[in-house]
Amino acid sequence: MSVRPVRRSGKKPAPLPEDRPLMGTRRIVIDGGEVMELVTVLRDPETPEERKEIQDVFKNNIPNVRMRLVKKDCPKCQGKAFIEVAHDPQHPRLTESHECGCVWE
Numbered sequence: 001m002s003v004r005p006v007r008r009s010g011k012k013p014a015p016l017p018e019d020r021p022l023m024g025t026r027r028i029v030i031d032g033g034e035v036m037e038l039v040t041v042l043r044d045p046e047t048p049e050e051r052k053e054i055q056d057v058f059k060n061n062i063p064n065v066r067m068r069l070v071k072k073d074c075p076k077c078q079g080k081a082f083i084e085v086a087h088d089p090q091h092p093r094l095t096e097s098h099e100c101g102c103v104w105e
C-alpha cells in the first residue's frame with residue numbers, strides 16, 4: 001500500500017533542485033548497436049552557477065544548448081542568439097550571422 005502525501009494548504013513548496021535536475025543523460029544507439037549516453041540539458045538555467053555549469057559541460061558543443069543559454073532579453077540579439085554583422089560599411093546589407101556573446105555571459 002502506498003501512502004499519499006496530504007496537502008495541507010494550496011501553497012506548493014518550492015521544488016528542491018534535486019527534483020528538477022538541470023542536466024540528465026539520454027541514451028542513443030549508434031552504428032553497430034552500441035549504446036552511448038549523451039548529456040542533455042533538461043531545463044533552462046536559473047542561476048549564474050547553473051549557466052556556468054552548462055557552459056563548462058558543453059563548451060565544445062555549444063550549438064546544442066545555445067537556446068538554453070541565450071538571454072531572452074538580450075538587447076543585442078533579442079533572444080535569438082545570433083546577431084547580423086555587416087563587415088563592409090559600403091554594403092550594409094551584406095551581413096553575416098555571428099553567435100551573440102550573451103550565450104557565454
Ligand SMILES: [Zn+2]
Nearest residue numbers: 074077100102
Ligand atoms: Zn544576445
